[in-house]
Amino acid sequence: MSPPVSASERRTGLAVVGCGGISRAHLRAIDAEPRARLVAVADLDAERAREAARKHGAGRTCASWDELWSDPAVEAVDVCLPHHLHAPAAIAALEHGRHVLVEKPVANTVAEADQMIAAARAAGRVLMVGHMKRFSRTFGTMQRLVTGGAIGRPIACEAFWHGPREIMPKIPWVLKKAQGGGGPLMGFGTHYLDLLRWTLGEAAEVACFTTCGVVENSEVEDTAVLALRFRVGALGAVHFSWSRAVKAYDEHIRILGTGGEVLVRGEKELHLASETRFGDRKLRRLDLDAEAPDWPADPFSGQLAHFLDCIETGQAPLTDGPSGRATVELIEVAYRSAETGETLTIEERGEG
Numbered sequence: 001m002s003p004p005v006s007a008s009e010r011r012t013g014l015a016v017v018g019c020g021g022i023s024r025a026h027l028r029a030i031d032a033e034p035r036a037r038l039v040a041v042a043d044l045d046a047e048r049a050r051e052a053a054r055k056h057g058a059g060r061t062c063a064s065w066d067e068l069w070s071d072p073a074v075e076a077v078d079v080c081l082p083h084h085l086h087a088p089a090a091i092a093a094l095e096h097g098r099h100v101l102v103e104k105p106v107a108n109t110v111a112e113a114d115q116m117i118a119a120a121r122a123a124g125r126v127l128m129v130g131h132m133k134r135f136s137r138t139f140g141t142m143q144r145l146v147t148g149g150a151i152g153r154p155i156a157c158e159a160f161w162h163g164p165r166e167i168m169p170k171i172p173w174v175l176k177k178a179q180g181g182g183g184p185l186m187g188f189g190t191h192y193l194d195l196l197r198w199t200l201g202e203a204a205e206v207a208c209f210t211t212c213g214v215v216e217n218s219e220v221e222d223t224a225v226l227a228l229r230f231r232v233g234a235l236g237a238v239h240f241s242w243s244r245a246v247k248a249y250d251e252h253i254r255i256l257g258t259g260g261e262v263l264v265r266g267e268k269e270l271h272l273a274s275e276t277r278f279g280d281r282k283l284r285r286l287d288l289d290a291e292a293p294d295w296p297a298d299p300f301s302g303q304l305a306h307f308l309d310c311i312e313t314g315q316a317p318l319t320d321g322p323s324g325r326a327t328v329e330l331i332e333v334a335y336r337s338a339e340t341g342e343t344l345t346i347e348e349r350g351e352g
């Protein structure tokens with residue numbers, strides 16, 4: 001008989017489904033997390049699954065997520081699949097009593113997100129969406145400063161995320177509308193719109209324009225520009241593009257307030273002007289080691305630790321199904337605005 005396992009030695013058995021690009025960051029986080037162990041990996045591409053299993057010590061490889069359910073050691077699944085497969089894989093896992101961490105966006109549509117949320121409620125299992133930027137100390141500090149009043153009342157924000165034009169064609173499903181669900185608004189926009197919702201609250205109105213033609217053989221936009229009005233009154237101008245000629249990413253979020261400003265460049269730099277904190281109106285780069293000393297350096301580790309906390313305590317994840325759904329709803333309404341040429345309102349929803 002195996003010796004009893006103490007609470008401190010308890011390791012949640014995880015399976016990673018989809019062993020492509022982003023799974024590497026998830027697998028590294030699992031390797032580094034003493035409360036988790038990698039039990040299995042699944043990928044249609046047998047070589048990818050074998051390679052992930054070999055590198056990260058998974059005991060099993062599978063071609064399909066359905067092969068996982070007979071193994072009681074798989075207690076939770078980490079879904080790193082193309083967008084159109086998030087809902088079917090997550091719902092299957094939840095119906096088989098497994099907890100789910102699913103990469104962003106929660107799904108391609110609000111209807112699919114609703115089915116996932118219902119499946120999680122029916123199963124009494126955790127459904128968490130991999131909006132990992134909320135676990136980055138840069139954006140976490142940004143959110144804390146703004147909601148804590150460091151810049152006064154938010155007036156306006158701008159968010160830009162531009163990527164070089166040759167990156168996305170390398171991932172074929174991304175350019176197919178039925179699979180990727182959209183272009184950079186869906187791919188990059190899910191991250192930044194989630195951060196803006198977290199920091200400023202829900203959007204009330206959106207107008208969106210899209211264009212395409214730079215990235216070849218694509219069924220989706222390669223640039224999207226949105227104008228937003230948040231319920232708190234702040235305005236937003238956001239751009240997402242993967243058609244940049246310059247071979248580098250350019251990402252930033254800036255939020256203007258009545259008493260200051262916050263600017264995050266990429267994942268690493270945070271600048272703050274705060275009349276209440278500094279007594280002047282200068283923008284200064286903050287030292288994040290001093291600002292957020294307890295925050296894990298790797299956001300994927302913070303995300304995984306939070307997922308395990310939620311499994312262990314039953315608390316709702318910070319990035320739960322309804323929150324992921326609200327980001328997808330904003331994107332859905334934005335695409336509708338791009339089609340109709342109208343400024344559209346986003347329905348106010350109670351929790352439920």
Ligand SMILES: NC(=O)c1ccc[n+]([C@@H]2O[C@H](COP(=O)([O-])OP(=O)(O)OC[C@H]3O[C@@H](n4cnc5c(N)ncnc54)[C@H](O)[C@@H]3O)[C@@H](O)[C@H]2O)c1
Nearest residue numbers: 018019020021022023042043044045080081082103104105
């Ligand atoms: N958090 C981030 O910063 C970040 C960055 C990149 C991608 N992502 C997200 O991660 C997810 C995956 O993106 P990616 O770039 O890793 O894609 P990818 O194409 O590199 O990997 C997807 C993997 O899924 C496998 N797969 C496809 N269909 C399958 C099936 N039916 N059964 C089993 N395996 C199957 C593919 O063989 C591939 O290995 C997406 O949701 C994407 O938006 C997040």
